[in-house]
Amino acid sequence: MSLWKRSLATQLVAFLLTALVVSQGLTFLIYWQDHSKALDDAAKSEFFSRARTMTLLMETMPAPFREQALLASETRDSRFWVTREDTRDPAAWRQSAVQQFSRPLENFVDLGQFYNGGPAAQQLPDAQAVAAKNVGEGWEVPFQSLWALPQPVRYAYFEGTRGYGFVIRLDDGSWLNAAFYFREPGGWWTSTSLASLGLTALVLALIAVLSANHIARPLRHLARSAEALGRGENLPPLVEEGPTEVRRTAEAFNLMRDRLQRFVQDRTKMLAAIGHDLRTPLTTLRLRAEFVEDREVQSRMLSTIDEMRGMTEAAIAFARGETADEPxxxxxxxxxxxxxxxxxxxxxxxxxxxxxxxxxxxxxxxxxxxxxxxxxxxxxxxxxxxxxxxxxxxxxxxxxxxxxxxxxxxxxxxxxxxxxxxxxxxxxxxxxxxxxxxxxxxxxxxxxxxxxxxxxxxxxxxxxxxxxxxxxxxxxxxxxxxxxxxxxxxxxxxxxxxxxxxx
Known part of the structure; x- marks a missing residue:
């Protein structure tokens, strides 16, 4: 707290870093919302297209090759399987989707393990969460303009809106099931974002320190000059440079310095003039005292005149001593x-x-x-x-x-x-x-x-x-x-x- 009160650089750095954190936080929040929505839309669009493609593929592919084709088409976020019976109960179908996602992928290659030092933890739907959510929701039919295929289709959500899937009736009477589970993206503060924020904060702090020192340099000169002026030192005028506010402060200080010096010089000149003018009447009094016949009275008068002369000379010397131009x-x-x-x-x-x-x-x-x-x-x-x-x-x-x-x-x-x-x-x-x-x-x-x-x-x-x-x-x-x-x-x-x- 003491450094905060004393240092302009500390306050400027704190203000800039606070502004940086707040602005970055707002930027991340806005970006995160847009980014999450864009990812969700892209994933749903891709899954929708894949489901249509798999429907056409299943209609033209012989039954022995269907299972291999379905396995080859699966991703970390999607599963495909064919059943002979229709699943009318949405709750039962949701639990089937959970079981399908628990099945490991056969042809999936995780490149992230080569960069992150190990396979990434796969996010799987939780059976209890799936059973607790979407209760009472039945099957829905998508718009025909979106599906654009003659095969009947219906869809349902599970675990809120993170998972959803299609059930498509094929021409041979079997049912193609397609499920998608939206994985949570990484957190806001990743190592990359933290490194970026730290580097930006460091650059801003250096800029703030340099800026604060540049601003405070004329103020330090002003403080030293004011202190020297208060001690009576004869100092040169301040250099009037820098921002407008600092330059005006230096101009005001120089004007004050000149006025003080003129005031002291005028006072010294006035005292010197008074002392000079007093010498004439004192000399006259001394001459008149010489004609006093009473020696005792004469002695007292001369003593008083000498005392007045001494006090006058001492006062002038005192005033001149205060304004002596000693380095x-x-x-x-x-x-x-x-x-x-x-x-x-x-x-x-x-x-x-x-x-x-x-x-x-x-x-x-x-x-x-x-x-x-x-x-x-x-x-x-x-x-x-x-x-x-x-x-x-x-x-x-x-x-x-x-x-x-x-x-x-x-x-x-x-x-x-x-x-x-x-x-x-x-x-x-x-x-x-x-x-x-x-x-x-x-x-x-x-x-x-x-x-x-x-x-x-x-x-x-x-x-x-x-x-x-x-x-x-x-x-x-x-x-x-x-x-x-x-x-x-x-x-x-x-x-x-x-x-x-x-x-």
Missing amino acids: TREIQLDALVASVCDDLQDLGYPVSCVEVAAVSHRCRPDSLRRALRNIVENAVRYGGEARVRLRHTPSFVEIVVEDSGPGIPEAMQEMVFAPFFRLESSRNRDTGGIGLGLSIARSAARRHGGDIAFVNGAGGMQAIISLPRQAEAARPVPRSRLFDRRSEAPAALVRPALSRRLN
Whole structure:
């Protein structure tokens, strides 16, 4: 059921095979009815003609040769015999016909035994079934136009309509008896029909799989492009090809992509323009503050102006950072984490990193590095230290940053991601910052398809950066493609800091 819901090819194959079975069943049913009727009509016509021929033959053949002629004319479905007395009772004649069919044929050659590995089982009328059916039915006389012979004739059915026969009075006073028993044809599902159906189903299934893959290929490209667009990647427009519905979907996606990019660019330009326009009044305020004679008031005014300038510049930098045109590529995530820890250790921060096995991941390294650095610095500022490690789950690769601080109240864990929100109540930027660090970190994580969450514990708090696993990230990455922020040179992460134990 899971494969049925997920796979377009499975649904298409199932629909086609269902249509094939239903259509073949209806075709077999119609064909079988027509075929059975045609066989019955042909067999009756042949038997009728044979009975007329045997009547003429018996009239011209001497009595000693009649028995051999009758035996030579019999088939698996017909029997001929001559009696001296007329059988007036139809029930008695029917039982005589049953006995005649139980007699083996002397001159019959069954070619089917050479092809089927043995003689075919002969279908014989059952005496009890013959006695139970056609009770009360007497002799009937056929139309003279059909018989067209002067000899008197009558007929009767036995075992329903599967068997019937003639009784013909010959010129010498004897009676020619002719009986026919219609054998049931083979079943619908013979080996030939099953092989034909299986071969047809196989061909249809292959065609359906190829067709479904051809239809689904543009949809898979659309899904990958939509996922990449949601992570903020700068991707080229989709190729607008395929069936009309798929082509229109690709056109709509490309239009949406262009509109989103224009919206973000317009917002960034607007913020940049606001920041540029604010510089003039801020500079004017600063010049006027220089003429304030009260040094304490002047100091407060200059501090407020600097804070306003810093907030403006930070907001512009935040907006520009979201739209930075950084390519997505595959890196060693464990090396990037160790690099951030090593950088902060060099600056004197109490940061430790637990070494893990190599993990490759597709991301924008600069953006992810900035987010991780903000989280680690936040942990050091409010928790006294930071312990960084990687953790694997079935769906995510998680970067866990632990500290020994009091944590964040659950009621405020979502509020801290709001721009310019600070838990630290003072206005000192050195202790509380501007309030954009966590906003920048969460924005970067979500642009990678992940998120950031906080978990309070007994010994401190955990900040968890969750990054979704990707199929392409499972491929091994050459060391030459590793990334280092300080040197911007390939393979710079392969350095002694990764080989020593971090405390």
